[in-house]
Amino acid sequence: MGTINYSYSPGNVECPHKVVIPPPRPFFKSFKNTLKETFFPDDPLRQFKNQPRGRKFILGLQYVFPILEWGPRYSFEFLKADLIAGITIASLAIPQGISYAQLANLPPILGLYSSFVPPLVYAMMGSSRDLAVGTVAVGSLLTGAMLSKDVNPNENLELYVHLAFTATFFAGLFEASLGLLRLGFIVDFLSHATIVGFMAGAATVVCLQQLKGILGLEHFTHATDVVDVLRSIFSQTHKWRWESGLLGCCFLFFLLLTRYLSKRTPKFFWISAMAPLTSVVLGSLLVYLTHAEKHGVQVIGSLKKGLNPPSMTDLAFGSAYLMTAIKTGIITGVIALAEGIAVGRSFAMFKNYQIDGNKEMIAFGMMNIVGSCTSCYLTTGPFSRSAVNFNAGCKTAVSNIVMAIAVMITLMFLTPLFHYTPLVVLSSIIMAAMLGLIDYEAAMHLWTVDKFDFLVCMSAYIGVVFGSIQIGLIVAVALSLLRIILFVARPRTIVLGNLPNSKIYRNVEQYPIATTVPGILILEIDAPIYFANAGYLRERISRWIDEEEDKLRTAEKETTLQYVILDMGAVGAIDTSGISMLEETKKIVDRKELKLVLANPGSEVMKKLNKSKFMENLGQEWIFLTVGEAVSACNFMLHCAKPENHCRKDADADDTLNNNV
Template sequence: MQRIFPILTWLSTYKRAYFLKDLIAGLTVGIVLVPQGMAYAMIAGLPPVYGLYASLFPVITYAFLGTSRKIAVGPVAMDSLLVAAGLGTLAISGVENYIAMVVVLALMVGAIQFLLGLFRMGFLVNFLSKPVISGFTSAAAVIIILSQLKHLLGTEIAGSNKFHQLLQNAIQKFGDTNPYDLGIGLLGIVLIIVFKKWNKNIPIILIIVVLGILGVYLLDLKMYGIELVGDVPQGLPSFTVPDVKLEYVQSLWPIAIALALVGYLEAISIGKALEEKGGEETIVANQELIALGTSNMIGSLFQAYPVTASFSRSAINYETGAKTLLSSLFSVALVVITLLFLTPVFQYLPNAILASIIMVSVFGLIDVKYAKSLWTNRRDEFIILIITFLSTLFIGITVGILIGVLCSLLLMVYRTSNPHFAVLGNIRNSDYYKNIRRFGDEVQVRDDLLIVRFDAQLYFGNAAYFKKELLRHVAAKGNSLKAVILNAEAINYIDATGADMLTKLIHEIHAMGLQFYIAGAIGPTRDVIFSSGIINELHKEYLFVKTKEAVSFYDDPNKVSIVGCRVAYENSRRN
C-alpha cells in the first residue's frame, strides 16, 4: 500500500514539529497560488476561475500519490503557454467549446503520463544529469525573476519564456514604472532577505503578505495606481465527465504528448533540484508519472486544465520550510476558503508583494557555487551546464532542458567511445600491476611484455579505438616485445562487434609472432569469451584470474598453466 500511496510512508513517521512548518509553507504557497492560478488560466486562454479549479483536486491527488515532498503541483506558466499555443492552431468557435477541449486535453495528458508510469518508463529521468538540472534551474530562475518585473514596476510588460525578449520588453517599459509599486516590491525583497539572515524561523513571507493587504486597505494606496490582485470569482467546481469526442482526440494528441512529457520533465527536474539542495532522495520516477497522470485525469473531472510542478511555488514551498506534502493540502484549504469566503480580503493584495516573494525564492536556486566547482574539476560537464543554461535562457525552458539532455548523451557516447586505456607495470616488491603514468618510478616496465587495461565495456562504439590503441602500444615496444596481456577487470560486457574485433585482433597479434593473454575477466565477460568464439582463438590455457598469474605463466609455462587455466575455466562456468 505504501508503494501505491506514498503518503502512507511519510505519514507514518510524521513528527509534531513538522506541522507548523507545513502549515506556514502551505498557507504561503496558497496565497501565491490564488493569483498565479488565475493569471496562468488567462495565459491558457481560459476564464481566470479555471486556474483555481486546477489548484484543487489535482493538488489533493498528488499529495496522496506523489513521492517528492517539496514540489508544489498546480497550474504553471509553461503548460499554460503550451495549451494556448496548441489550441490556438485549431479552429475552435466559442468559449464553451474551447473549455471542453482543454478539459479533454487534461484527461489525455493524464492518461499518457499514467500509462508511461504503468509501463515503467520513468527511467527517462536517468538522463537528467546534475549539470543539466543545475543549468536548467538556474536559467529558469532568471527567466521567472524577469517575468515578475511587470509586477515590480507596476506596468504592462509583454511576457515571454526567453531572457532577451523579457529584458528588452522590460527596458522599453521602464519609463512607465509606478514608483509606489516599485517601492512596495523593493521593501518586500529587503524585508525577506534581512529577516531570513536574522532568523529563518520567522514566517516573513506570510507577514509581508498581511502587511501588504493591511497597508493598501488602511492607507487607501489603491488611489496611487498600485496593481492589486483584484476580484476573485467565487464557487467550487462541479463534477463533470469530459465530453471525449473522436475529433477532439485526433486534434489534440500531438499537444497532449508534448504536454505529458514536458510536464513530467518539469516535475522531475524541479523535484531533483530541491532534493539536491535538501540532501534527501525520495523521488520514484515511475510513481511520479502515475501521480501526475492521475492528478491530471481526476482534475479533468472537475474542469481543471493540465498541471505539473510549479518552479516558483516549489521554491517558495522549500524556502518556507515545508517538510511533507501536507503543506499542499493546506494550500488547497486556503484556495477553498478563498473561493468561498476570503475574496474581499485578497483583492487588496499588491501584485508587487507577490513579485518580491517569487523573486527572492527562486534566486536561491541559481547555483553559482556548483558551476565554479565544475569549472575547476570537470570542464566537460561545466560546458554541459553552460549549454543548458544558455539554451534555456535564449531558446526556451522546454527546449533548453532537452538540449542539455542531448548534450549529456553525446558526452556519454564520447566517453564510452574513447575510454581510459592504461599501460600497466608491476609495483616493485608486490603482486600489483598499476598504471605506469600514475605510479612512475614505483613500477617496473618490461620491454618484452605489454600489459594493458581497458576501463569500459567493449562494444561497437569503441572497438576500433581499442584496436588502434593496442596496436599503437605494440608498435611502440618494437622487436623486443614477446607477449601482450589484457587486464579485463574493467570490461563488464563485450558485444558482438567487440567480440568479432577481439577475435581478429588476437589472430593478428599471433601472426606477428606474439602471444596474447587475458586476465581478470569477470563472470559475464568470461561467458562472452566462451560463447562468442574468442576462446577458440585465445585458447583456454591463456585465460587467467589474475594478471600476476599470466605474467608467471609467460615466465614459466610449466609453473602455473594447469592451476591458472582450471581456476579461470571453473569460475567462468560458475559466474
C-alpha cells in the same frame, strides 16, 4: 583441478587458480532476468510471495495507497507536528499559488484550486513524508510559454484555460505511464548539470518577466528569451510606474532579508516561510488604505468563492491545438518529475528512509490527471515548499492534507480578502523565489570537478536565456547524451605497471612508482566492448603495441616486446563486434610474432568467447584469473626461452600450460 609447477632456477611460478566458463543458461531465462533487473530492480512483488490471497489483496492496496500502511500507526504526536507544518506551508502555498498562476497566464484562482485537490491525492498515493505538493515556477513558465505561442490568453482565455487543463491531463498520463511501465530511468537522462543550468536559466527569465509587474506595465511580450524581454521592457519606458516600482523594490528587499535571516539562524525558518503571506496582507492593506489602485498599482481583483468546479468536459481533446497541449504536457511532465523526485529523494536521505521512484511517478501522474478534471493545472513537489515542510518538522504526508484544508477554507470564505492584493507583490514573491534557484555555487563546483558538466550546465543556461526553454532543454539533454555516447564509443585503454614489492598492477600515469614489465605490455580496457567502440579499441591497441615497440627500439633495450596482456576486469559485456575486434587484434599480434593474453574476463564475456570459439583459437591456457598470474606465466615463458636457462616440469605435471588454468 590440475596444477603445474614449472620449476626453474632461481624460483618457482605457480598458477593455482582456474578460469571457469559459466554454465549455459537458457536464452529466455537470461532475457527475463535482464528485463527484471532493468525494469524491476527493487522487486516490488517480493512482499507478495508466499502470502494468502486475502493478505495479498491488503498488500496490494497498501502498495497503491501507502497511507493505508502507515495510517493505522499514526499518533497524536505526529498530528501535532503535521498540523504546524501544514499551516506553515499553507501560508506559503496561497500566495505562491496565485503568483504562479499569473506566471502561466492563467486566472489566479486556478493557483488556489491547484493547491487543494492534488495534495490530497498525493497524501494517499505518495511515498515521501516531506514533499509538499503544489504549482512550481518553472512548470508554470513552461506552460505559459508553450501554450501562448498558439493561443493568446488575452484574446481567447477560455480556450487557453482548456488547453492548460488538457496539457495537465497528458502530463499526468505520461507520468503515470512511466511509473506503471517501470520506465523511471528515462528521467535520469536529465543530469544534475542539466537541471542546474536549466533551473538557473528559467529563473533568470522569470525574474526579467516579473519586471512587468514591478514596473506596472500592462502589455508585455509572451516570448521567454532575454532579448525580447528586455526589448519589451525598455521600449515602454514612458509607461513605467514609479509607485509600483517603489512598492515592488520594498517588498522584494523584505522577502530577501527574511530569507537571509532564516539562513543565518535555521530555527527561525518560519520567518521566511511566513514572509510571502505577510507581504500579501501588508500589500493588500496598503492598497486598500491608500487607494493605490487608482495611481497605477494593479491589483488582482475579484476571486470567485467556492471549491474546485469540475473541468472534465473542458478537456480540449477535439481542439485543433491538441498536439500543442500534448507536447506541452509531456515536456512539463518530465520537468515536474525530475524536480519532484529529486526533491523527495533529497529529504528522504536526510531522514534515512527510501522512496520508490516509480510509485512517486504514479502518484504525480494521478494527482495531475485528477487535477485536470477539477480545474487544476500542473503540480509537483517544489523545493521551496518542501524545504519549509521539512524544517517545520512534518512527520508524514498528513501535512499536505492540512495544507489542502487551509486552502479549502480560503476558497470558501477568504477569497474576497485578496481583491486588493497588488500584482507587484506577487511579482516580488516570484522574483524572491526564483533568485534561490540560481545556484552559482553549484555551477562553480561543476567547473572545479568536471569541465564538461560545466559546459552542459552553461549550454542549458544560455539556451534558455537567449533561445527558449525548449531550446535550452534540448541542447542540454543532447550534450548529456553526447557525453554518454563518447564514453561508450571512446573508452579508455590504460597501460598498467607493477607496484614495487607487490603483485598489484595499476595505471602507470596515476602511480609513477609503478614499473612496466620488460617484454610485456599490459593494457586495461575500461568499458564494455560493443559495436560502437570495437573499431576504436582495435586501432588503439595496435597503436599501443607500435608505441611500445618504438620505445624499446629507441632505448636500445635487449628485451623486445613478446606478450600483450589485456586486463578485461572492467569489460562487463561484449557483443559479436567486440569478439570480432579481439579476433582481429589476435591476428595483428600474431603478424608481429607476439602472443595475446587475456586476464580477469567476466562471466558474460567468458560465455560469449567460448560460444564463438575464440577461446579455442586463442588457447585457454592463455586466459588467466588475474593480471599477476598472467605476468608470472609470461615471465616464466620468457625465462625458459633463454638458452642458458633449463626449465623442467614437475613429475606430476601435465605436458601443456593449459592444465595450469
